[in-house]
Amino acid sequence: MNATVLDFHPLEPLARDLMERALEPHILLGMPHLTPFGLSETWLMKELGHRHWLMLARQLGMNNADFRTADGEEAYAAICATSLSNARFETVRANDILTIRSLLTPVSRTQVSTRHRLAVRGMTIGEVELISTFVCRMREGDNYSIARVAMPQLKETTPCEVNALATLASAVRSNKAAVCLGLSTDELKTRRSYRFEPDQTQEFNGAGLFYFAQFQAVADRASEKWFSRLQGLLALRERRVFFRGNVRAGETLSVDLVGVSDDHLRLHCVIRRSDGTVIGNVFTRYGS
Structure with a gap:
Protein backbone atom coordinates (compact mmCIF):
# COMPACT_ATOMS: atom_id res chain seq x y z
CA MET A 1 0.00 0.00 0.00
CA ASN A 163 10.69 70.08 18.91
CA ALA A 164 13.91 71.24 20.60
CA LEU A 165 16.12 68.58 18.97
CA ALA A 166 14.78 69.35 15.49
CA THR A 167 15.36 73.07 16.10
CA LEU A 168 18.93 72.45 17.27
CA ALA A 169 19.61 70.12 14.33
CA SER A 170 18.50 72.79 11.86
CA ALA A 171 20.67 75.38 13.59
CA VAL A 172 23.75 73.11 13.54
CA ARG A 173 23.33 72.34 9.82
CA SER A 174 22.95 76.04 8.98
CA ASN A 175 25.88 77.07 11.21
CA LYS A 176 23.56 79.15 13.40
CA ALA A 177 24.00 77.17 16.63
CA ALA A 178 26.75 78.45 18.94
CA VAL A 179 27.15 75.48 21.28
CA CYS A 180 26.03 71.88 21.83
CA LEU A 181 26.80 69.92 25.00
CA GLY A 182 28.94 72.84 26.10
CA LEU A 183 31.15 72.76 23.01
CA SER A 184 31.41 75.18 20.12
CA THR A 185 29.81 74.03 16.88
CA ASP A 186 32.66 75.61 14.90
CA GLU A 187 34.16 73.16 12.37
CA LEU A 188 37.11 75.20 11.09
CA LYS A 189 40.00 73.95 13.26
CA THR A 190 40.88 70.25 13.02
CA ARG A 191 42.89 69.08 16.04
CA ARG A 192 43.17 65.40 15.12
CA SER A 193 41.96 63.25 12.25
CA TYR A 194 41.12 59.58 11.66
CA ARG A 195 40.41 57.86 8.36
CA PHE A 196 37.98 54.98 7.99
CA GLU A 197 36.74 53.00 4.99
CA PRO A 198 33.26 51.55 5.65
CA ASP A 199 32.59 48.00 4.52
CA GLN A 200 29.45 47.60 2.43
CA THR A 201 28.53 44.34 4.21
CA GLN A 202 29.02 45.79 7.69
CA GLU A 203 28.25 49.53 7.82
CA PHE A 204 25.59 49.88 5.11
CA ASN A 205 21.92 49.00 5.62
CA GLY A 206 19.43 47.16 3.43
CA ALA A 207 18.66 50.34 1.50
CA GLY A 208 22.32 50.63 0.49
CA LEU A 209 22.88 53.66 2.73
CA PHE A 210 25.62 54.20 5.31
CA TYR A 211 23.65 53.25 8.43
CA PHE A 212 22.83 56.04 10.88
CA ALA A 213 23.93 53.87 13.84
CA GLN A 214 27.45 53.73 12.37
CA PHE A 215 28.07 57.48 12.66
CA GLN A 216 28.56 57.33 16.42
CA ALA A 217 30.41 54.01 16.06
CA VAL A 218 32.95 55.58 13.69
CA ALA A 219 33.36 58.57 16.03
CA ASP A 220 34.05 56.13 18.88
CA ARG A 221 36.68 54.32 16.78
CA ALA A 222 38.43 57.65 16.31
CA SER A 223 38.25 58.74 19.95
CA GLU A 224 39.64 55.36 21.06
CA LYS A 225 42.68 56.00 18.83
CA TRP A 226 43.12 59.56 20.05
CA PHE A 227 42.57 58.94 23.77
CA SER A 228 43.38 55.24 24.25
CA ARG A 229 44.54 55.81 27.83
CA LEU A 230 40.95 56.67 28.79
CA GLN A 231 39.48 53.50 27.23
CA GLY A 232 37.36 51.69 29.82
CA LEU A 233 37.87 54.40 32.45
CA LEU A 234 35.09 56.69 31.28
CA ALA A 235 31.47 55.94 30.45
CA LEU A 236 29.19 57.51 27.87
CA ARG A 237 26.75 60.00 29.40
CA GLU A 238 25.32 62.08 26.53
CA ARG A 239 25.47 62.14 22.76
CA ARG A 240 23.95 64.27 20.01
CA VAL A 241 24.35 63.29 16.37
CA PHE A 242 23.20 65.40 13.43
CA PHE A 243 23.16 63.82 9.97
CA ARG A 244 23.80 65.90 6.87
CA GLY A 245 24.34 63.47 4.01
CA ASN A 246 25.44 59.99 3.00
CA VAL A 247 28.32 58.27 1.24
CA ARG A 248 28.91 55.98 -1.68
CA ALA A 249 30.22 52.46 -1.23
CA GLY A 250 34.02 52.37 -1.35
CA GLU A 251 34.55 55.89 -0.03
CA THR A 252 37.00 56.67 2.73
CA LEU A 253 35.63 58.80 5.54
CA SER A 254 37.54 61.36 7.56
CA VAL A 255 36.64 61.83 11.23
CA ASP A 256 37.98 65.18 12.41
CA LEU A 257 38.18 66.30 16.03
CA VAL A 258 37.17 69.98 15.90
CA GLY A 259 36.29 70.56 19.55
CA VAL A 260 37.46 69.12 22.87
CA SER A 261 37.16 70.20 26.50
CA ASP A 262 40.28 70.58 28.65
CA ASP A 263 39.47 67.37 30.54
CA HIS A 264 38.76 65.45 27.30
CA LEU A 265 35.29 64.54 28.59
CA ARG A 266 33.46 66.40 25.81
CA LEU A 267 34.23 65.94 22.12
CA HIS A 268 32.91 67.41 18.88
CA CYS A 269 33.72 65.37 15.78
CA VAL A 270 32.72 65.99 12.19
CA ILE A 271 32.54 63.18 9.65
CA ARG A 272 33.46 64.09 6.10
CA ARG A 273 33.18 62.11 2.90
CA SER A 274 35.98 61.98 0.34
CA ASP A 275 35.03 65.28 -1.35
CA GLY A 276 35.28 67.12 1.99
CA THR A 277 31.52 67.49 2.52
CA VAL A 278 30.46 67.21 6.16
CA ILE A 279 27.90 64.42 6.50
CA GLY A 280 27.62 64.33 10.28
CA ASN A 281 28.32 66.14 13.55
CA VAL A 282 28.84 64.03 16.67
CA PHE A 283 28.84 65.69 20.11
CA THR A 284 29.73 63.40 23.02
CA ARG A 285 30.05 63.77 26.79
CA TYR A 286 31.75 61.15 28.95
CA GLY A 287 31.81 60.80 32.72
CA SER A 288 33.47 58.70 35.40
Whole structure:
Protein backbone atom coordinates (compact mmCIF):
# COMPACT_ATOMS: atom_id res chain seq x y z
CA MET A 1 0.00 0.00 0.00
CA ASN A 2 1.32 3.41 -0.93
CA ALA A 3 0.66 6.31 1.36
CA THR A 4 0.88 9.95 0.33
CA VAL A 5 2.17 12.32 2.98
CA LEU A 6 0.93 15.84 2.56
CA ASP A 7 3.28 18.50 3.92
CA PHE A 8 1.05 21.16 5.40
CA HIS A 9 3.00 24.29 6.27
CA PRO A 10 1.47 26.43 8.99
CA LEU A 11 0.41 29.85 7.82
CA GLU A 12 3.03 32.52 8.35
CA PRO A 13 1.99 35.36 10.65
CA LEU A 14 1.05 38.64 9.04
CA ALA A 15 3.70 41.37 8.90
CA ARG A 16 1.30 43.62 10.79
CA ASP A 17 1.18 41.11 13.68
CA LEU A 18 4.97 40.83 13.72
CA MET A 19 5.25 44.62 13.84
CA GLU A 20 3.30 44.58 17.09
CA ARG A 21 5.50 41.83 18.51
CA ALA A 22 8.65 43.75 17.56
CA LEU A 23 7.35 46.73 19.55
CA GLU A 24 6.88 44.77 22.77
CA PRO A 25 8.67 46.72 25.53
CA HIS A 26 10.77 43.96 27.13
CA ILE A 27 14.00 42.41 25.76
CA LEU A 28 16.11 39.74 27.48
CA LEU A 29 19.71 40.87 27.05
CA GLY A 30 22.56 38.59 26.03
CA MET A 31 25.83 38.71 24.14
CA PRO A 32 24.46 40.39 20.94
CA HIS A 33 23.32 43.36 23.04
CA LEU A 34 26.47 43.93 25.08
CA THR A 35 30.08 45.09 24.96
CA PRO A 36 32.75 44.58 27.66
CA PHE A 37 31.54 47.91 29.07
CA GLY A 38 27.78 47.28 29.24
CA LEU A 39 24.92 47.87 26.83
CA SER A 40 26.00 48.34 23.21
CA GLU A 41 25.04 51.78 21.94
CA THR A 42 25.33 50.63 18.32
CA TRP A 43 22.96 47.71 18.89
CA LEU A 44 20.59 49.99 20.79
CA MET A 45 20.44 52.58 18.03
CA LYS A 46 19.73 49.90 15.43
CA GLU A 47 16.94 48.51 17.61
CA LEU A 48 15.42 51.94 18.27
CA GLY A 49 15.72 52.85 14.60
CA HIS A 50 13.78 49.69 13.74
CA ARG A 51 11.14 50.56 16.33
CA HIS A 52 10.97 54.12 15.02
CA TRP A 53 10.17 52.91 11.49
CA LEU A 54 7.61 50.37 12.72
CA MET A 55 5.91 52.95 14.94
CA LEU A 56 5.73 55.34 12.00
CA ALA A 57 4.27 52.68 9.72
CA ARG A 58 1.69 51.83 12.38
CA GLN A 59 0.86 55.52 12.82
CA LEU A 60 0.20 55.74 9.07
CA GLY A 61 -2.01 52.64 9.12
CA MET A 62 0.40 50.59 7.00
CA ASN A 63 0.81 46.81 7.13
CA ASN A 64 4.61 47.11 6.96
CA ALA A 65 7.27 49.80 6.70
CA ASP A 66 7.32 49.92 2.89
CA PHE A 67 7.22 53.70 2.48
CA ARG A 68 6.47 55.13 -0.97
CA THR A 69 6.32 58.58 -2.53
CA ALA A 70 3.18 59.86 -4.28
CA ASP A 71 4.44 58.44 -7.59
CA GLY A 72 5.28 55.04 -6.10
CA GLU A 73 9.04 55.46 -5.72
CA GLU A 74 10.76 53.84 -2.75
CA ALA A 75 11.22 56.23 0.17
CA TYR A 76 13.02 55.91 3.47
CA ALA A 77 12.39 57.32 6.92
CA ALA A 78 16.01 58.43 7.30
CA ILE A 79 17.21 59.35 10.78
CA CYS A 80 18.39 62.97 10.70
CA ALA A 81 19.11 63.63 14.39
CA THR A 82 19.56 61.58 17.55
CA SER A 83 19.88 62.49 21.21
CA LEU A 84 21.04 60.26 24.06
CA SER A 85 20.80 61.58 27.63
CA ASN A 86 21.35 60.27 31.16
CA ALA A 87 23.13 57.15 29.90
CA ARG A 88 24.14 54.50 32.42
CA PHE A 89 24.97 51.70 30.00
CA GLU A 90 27.84 50.43 32.17
CA THR A 91 25.30 49.16 34.74
CA VAL A 92 23.79 46.64 32.29
CA ARG A 93 24.79 42.97 32.28
CA ALA A 94 23.80 39.71 30.61
CA ASN A 95 20.35 38.33 31.48
CA ASP A 96 19.03 41.77 32.44
CA ILE A 97 15.63 42.68 31.03
CA LEU A 98 15.67 45.95 29.11
CA THR A 99 12.35 47.79 29.10
CA ILE A 100 11.74 50.34 26.33
CA ARG A 101 8.80 52.74 26.61
CA SER A 102 8.28 54.71 23.41
CA LEU A 103 6.22 57.67 22.19
CA LEU A 104 5.81 59.02 18.64
CA THR A 105 5.02 62.66 17.83
CA PRO A 106 4.93 64.42 14.43
CA VAL A 107 7.34 67.33 14.01
CA SER A 108 6.31 68.45 10.50
CA ARG A 109 4.91 67.00 7.26
CA THR A 110 8.30 65.41 6.62
CA GLN A 111 9.67 64.81 10.14
CA VAL A 112 8.64 62.54 13.01
CA SER A 113 10.11 62.13 16.50
CA THR A 114 10.15 59.05 18.70
CA ARG A 115 11.25 59.20 22.34
CA HIS A 116 12.39 56.08 24.16
CA ARG A 117 12.89 55.70 27.91
CA LEU A 118 15.21 52.80 28.81
CA ALA A 119 15.09 50.94 32.12
CA VAL A 120 16.81 47.91 33.67
CA ARG A 121 15.90 46.47 37.08
CA GLY A 122 13.58 49.42 37.64
CA MET A 123 16.39 51.94 37.05
CA THR A 124 16.46 54.41 34.16
CA ILE A 125 19.61 53.85 32.11
CA GLY A 126 19.00 56.35 29.33
CA GLU A 127 16.62 58.46 27.29
CA VAL A 128 16.84 58.52 23.51
CA GLU A 129 15.12 60.64 20.88
CA LEU A 130 15.24 59.91 17.16
CA ILE A 131 14.01 62.28 14.45
CA SER A 132 13.49 61.03 10.92
CA THR A 133 12.70 62.72 7.66
CA PHE A 134 11.39 61.06 4.51
CA VAL A 135 13.96 60.89 1.71
CA CYS A 136 14.47 59.20 -1.62
CA ARG A 137 17.23 59.07 -4.23
CA MET A 138 16.93 61.59 -7.05
CA ARG A 139 19.29 59.42 -9.10
CA GLU A 140 19.00 55.66 -8.92
CA GLY A 141 21.73 54.06 -6.82
CA ASP A 142 23.46 57.37 -6.02
CA ASN A 143 23.71 58.10 -2.29
CA TYR A 144 24.84 61.65 -3.05
CA SER A 145 21.39 62.36 -4.54
CA ILE A 146 19.38 61.71 -1.34
CA ALA A 147 16.77 64.46 -0.91
CA ARG A 148 13.78 65.09 1.33
CA VAL A 149 10.30 64.30 0.08
CA ALA A 150 6.82 64.90 1.48
CA MET A 151 4.79 61.78 2.17
CA PRO A 152 1.11 61.92 1.13
CA GLN A 153 0.06 59.90 4.19
CA LEU A 154 1.15 62.73 6.52
CA LYS A 155 -1.69 65.19 6.20
CA GLU A 156 -1.17 68.91 6.61
CA THR A 157 -3.75 68.85 9.39
CA THR A 158 -1.69 66.41 11.49
CA PRO A 159 -0.93 68.25 14.77
CA CYS A 160 2.79 68.90 15.25
CA GLU A 161 4.78 70.10 18.23
CA VAL A 162 7.75 72.43 18.54
CA ASN A 163 10.69 70.08 18.91
CA ALA A 164 13.91 71.24 20.60
CA LEU A 165 16.12 68.58 18.97
CA ALA A 166 14.78 69.35 15.49
CA THR A 167 15.36 73.07 16.10
CA LEU A 168 18.93 72.45 17.27
CA ALA A 169 19.61 70.12 14.33
CA SER A 170 18.50 72.79 11.86
CA ALA A 171 20.67 75.38 13.59
CA VAL A 172 23.75 73.11 13.54
CA ARG A 173 23.33 72.34 9.82
CA SER A 174 22.95 76.04 8.98
CA ASN A 175 25.88 77.07 11.21
CA LYS A 176 23.56 79.15 13.40
CA ALA A 177 24.00 77.17 16.63
CA ALA A 178 26.75 78.45 18.94
CA VAL A 179 27.15 75.48 21.28
CA CYS A 180 26.03 71.88 21.83
CA LEU A 181 26.80 69.92 25.00
CA GLY A 182 28.94 72.84 26.10
CA LEU A 183 31.15 72.76 23.01
CA SER A 184 31.41 75.18 20.12
CA THR A 185 29.81 74.03 16.88
CA ASP A 186 32.66 75.61 14.90
CA GLU A 187 34.16 73.16 12.37
CA LEU A 188 37.11 75.20 11.09
CA LYS A 189 40.00 73.95 13.26
CA THR A 190 40.88 70.25 13.02
CA ARG A 191 42.89 69.08 16.04
CA ARG A 192 43.17 65.40 15.12
CA SER A 193 41.96 63.25 12.25
CA TYR A 194 41.12 59.58 11.66
CA ARG A 195 40.41 57.86 8.36
CA PHE A 196 37.98 54.98 7.99
CA GLU A 197 36.74 53.00 4.99
CA PRO A 198 33.26 51.55 5.65
CA ASP A 199 32.59 48.00 4.52
CA GLN A 200 29.45 47.60 2.43
CA THR A 201 28.53 44.34 4.21
CA GLN A 202 29.02 45.79 7.69
CA GLU A 203 28.25 49.53 7.82
CA PHE A 204 25.59 49.88 5.11
CA ASN A 205 21.92 49.00 5.62
CA GLY A 206 19.43 47.16 3.43
CA ALA A 207 18.66 50.34 1.50
CA GLY A 208 22.32 50.63 0.49
CA LEU A 209 22.88 53.66 2.73
CA PHE A 210 25.62 54.20 5.31
CA TYR A 211 23.65 53.25 8.43
CA PHE A 212 22.83 56.04 10.88
CA ALA A 213 23.93 53.87 13.84
CA GLN A 214 27.45 53.73 12.37
CA PHE A 215 28.07 57.48 12.66
CA GLN A 216 28.56 57.33 16.42
CA ALA A 217 30.41 54.01 16.06
CA VAL A 218 32.95 55.58 13.69
CA ALA A 219 33.36 58.57 16.03
CA ASP A 220 34.05 56.13 18.88
CA ARG A 221 36.68 54.32 16.78
CA ALA A 222 38.43 57.65 16.31
CA SER A 223 38.25 58.74 19.95
CA GLU A 224 39.64 55.36 21.06
CA LYS A 225 42.68 56.00 18.83
CA TRP A 226 43.12 59.56 20.05
CA PHE A 227 42.57 58.94 23.77
CA SER A 228 43.38 55.24 24.25
CA ARG A 229 44.54 55.81 27.83
CA LEU A 230 40.95 56.67 28.79
CA GLN A 231 39.48 53.50 27.23
CA GLY A 232 37.36 51.69 29.82
CA LEU A 233 37.87 54.40 32.45
CA LEU A 234 35.09 56.69 31.28
CA ALA A 235 31.47 55.94 30.45
CA LEU A 236 29.19 57.51 27.87
CA ARG A 237 26.75 60.00 29.40
CA GLU A 238 25.32 62.08 26.53
CA ARG A 239 25.47 62.14 22.76
CA ARG A 240 23.95 64.27 20.01
CA VAL A 241 24.35 63.29 16.37
CA PHE A 242 23.20 65.40 13.43
CA PHE A 243 23.16 63.82 9.97
CA ARG A 244 23.80 65.90 6.87
CA GLY A 245 24.34 63.47 4.01
CA ASN A 246 25.44 59.99 3.00
CA VAL A 247 28.32 58.27 1.24
CA ARG A 248 28.91 55.98 -1.68
CA ALA A 249 30.22 52.46 -1.23
CA GLY A 250 34.02 52.37 -1.35
CA GLU A 251 34.55 55.89 -0.03
CA THR A 252 37.00 56.67 2.73
CA LEU A 253 35.63 58.80 5.54
CA SER A 254 37.54 61.36 7.56
CA VAL A 255 36.64 61.83 11.23
CA ASP A 256 37.98 65.18 12.41
CA LEU A 257 38.18 66.30 16.03
CA VAL A 258 37.17 69.98 15.90
CA GLY A 259 36.29 70.56 19.55
CA VAL A 260 37.46 69.12 22.87
CA SER A 261 37.16 70.20 26.50
CA ASP A 262 40.28 70.58 28.65
CA ASP A 263 39.47 67.37 30.54
CA HIS A 264 38.76 65.45 27.30
CA LEU A 265 35.29 64.54 28.59
CA ARG A 266 33.46 66.40 25.81
CA LEU A 267 34.23 65.94 22.12
CA HIS A 268 32.91 67.41 18.88
CA CYS A 269 33.72 65.37 15.78
CA VAL A 270 32.72 65.99 12.19
CA ILE A 271 32.54 63.18 9.65
CA ARG A 272 33.46 64.09 6.10
CA ARG A 273 33.18 62.11 2.90
CA SER A 274 35.98 61.98 0.34
CA ASP A 275 35.03 65.28 -1.35
CA GLY A 276 35.28 67.12 1.99
CA THR A 277 31.52 67.49 2.52
CA VAL A 278 30.46 67.21 6.16
CA ILE A 279 27.90 64.42 6.50
CA GLY A 280 27.62 64.33 10.28
CA ASN A 281 28.32 66.14 13.55
CA VAL A 282 28.84 64.03 16.67
CA PHE A 283 28.84 65.69 20.11
CA THR A 284 29.73 63.40 23.02
CA ARG A 285 30.05 63.77 26.79
CA TYR A 286 31.75 61.15 28.95
CA GLY A 287 31.81 60.80 32.72
CA SER A 288 33.47 58.70 35.40
